[in-house]
Amino acid sequence: MALGENQPFVVTKLDDFLKWAQSSAIWPMTMGLACCAIEMMSIVSPKYDTARFGAEVFRSSPRQADLMIVSGRVSNKMAPVLRQLYEQMPDPKWVISMGACASTGGIFDNYAVTPADTFLPIDIYVPGCPPSPDALIYALMQLRREIQAGSKVKVLSANA
Amino acid sequence: MPESISPHPERAALAPLVEALAGAAGPYLLEVVAAEDMDEIALRPEGLLGVVDLARRNGFNLLLDIGGTDHYPLQPRFEISYHLTALPTAATASEPAALRQPNFKAPRLRLRVFDDGEDATVPTLTHLWPSADWAEREIFDQFGVRFSGHPDLRRLLNPDDFTGYPLRKDFPLRGLERRFVPGGRAGAVPPVTET
Numbered sequence: 300m301a302l303g304e305n306q307p308f309v310v311t312k313l314d315d316f317l318k319w320a321q322s323s324a325i326w327p328m329t330m331g332l333a334c335c336a337i338e339m340m341s342i343v344s345p346k347y348d349t350a351r352f353g354a355e356v357f358r359s360s361p362r363q364a365d366l367m368i369v370s371g372r373v374s375n376k377m378a379p380v381l382r383q384l385y386e387q388m389p390d391p392k393w394v395i396s397m398g399a400c401a402s403t404g405g406i407f408d409n410y411a412v413t414p415a416d417t418f419l420p421i422d423i424y425v426p427g428c429p430p431s432p433d434a435l436i437y438a439l440m441q442l443r444r445e446i447q448a449g450s451k452v453k454v455l456s457a458n459a
Numbered sequence: 460m461p462e463s464i465s466p467h468p469e470r471a472a473l474a475p476l477v478e479a480l481a482g483a484a485g486p487y488l489l490e491v492v493a494a495e496d497m498d499e500i501a502l503r504p505e506g507l508l509g510v511v512d513l514a515r516r517n518g519f520n521l522l523l524d525i526g527g528t529d530h531y532p533l534q535p536r537f538e539i540s541y542h543l544t545a546l547p548t549a550a551t552a553s554e555p556a557a558l559r560q561p562n563f564k565a566p567r568l569r570l571r572v573f574d575d576g577e578d579a580t581v582p583t584l585t586h587l588w589p590s591a592d593w594a595e596r597e598i599f600d601q602f603g604v605r606f607s608g609h610p611d612l613r614r615l616l617n618p619d620d621f622t623g624y625p626l627r628k629d630f631p632l633r634g635l636e637r638r639f640v641p642g643g644r645a646g647a648v649p650p651v652t653e654t
Contacts, residue, residue, distance in 0.1 A: 375621075376618045409632050417639035
């Protein structure tokens with residue numbers, strides 16, 4: 300079908316179009332590990348409303364999600380389960396490590412808990428115990444910038 | 460040596476039974492104590508089944524919980540504590556006036572079983588109360604105390620291939636092995652097992 304004279308159209312690069320599409324519709328996975336999950340749940344509430352950024356659809360299957368939010372402490376027994384869920388997610392996929400426990404082990408410096416970055420590639424770390432929903436939304440925004448820039452390095456140098 | 464302490468005044472009615480239970484422990488009795496909250500009987504594992512059996516036949520029909528304590532470096536090292544209670548049943552509720560009193564509390568009883576060593580073993584109570592199953596598995600998992608006769612004595616909380624018993628006092632807080640190596644993208648990947 301040929302375009303008529305008055306029909307609008309946009310010229311873009313395919314890469315830019317894909318980045319725009321990926322960053323505008325991030326679908327997180329429904330996965331709560333601990334108390335951080337309570338804060339994570341509230342980001343889809345009317346008060347914080349991540350629907351504004353196209354990230355409100357928490358999918359119950361890893362095969363339909365492209366963002367894993369590690370929301371809480373990960374026990375050694377849970378870590379292989381998380382790794383398996385991560386590998387079930389289709390590419391491209393991203394991981395946010397939410398809170399002190401997921402990022403470093405937090406107060407759990409013991410035999411039972413492992414930081415999430417010992418077995419997953421983390422894109423964004425969110426500090427806090429727990430992080431406020433605003434902090435998680437900021438991480439989401441940072442992830443959007445990372446996706447649009449195509450790499451984490453470009454975002455970091457642009458922010459510096 | 461068996462040690463007797465005068466019964467708590469509010470629990471005087473229970474005193475003869477406690478005495479009979481202490482007798483059921485025979486030579487394995489350590490001591491009988493009228494603690495502030497309930498009467499307790501300390502004994503060796505060999506006497507446990509006899510005492511529990513008698514307590515069950517005298518109305519202690521519910522096993523509330525089983526706890527574990529490591530008294531290291533004291534001897535004997537491991538204490539397994541059982542809390543029993545006597546809930547009123549259809550048979551007993553009709554007879555004693557005590558059950559109709561407004562402040563009635565179901566009587567409770569604490570059994571403290573002491574054992575020692577790496578191969579500390581206590582007889583299981585799963586054949587009497589199925590609820591003892593997971594409680595005993597958790598104690599085996601965390602303290603390494605074995606329960607003879609348990610139908611399925613596996614770890615409950617820790618991974619199946621875990622090394623050591625983490626709630627023992629001489630267990631290092633950070634564990635005996637590091638399961639995942641720090642390093643993120645370049646770090647070690649845990650095995651993914653298909654089940």
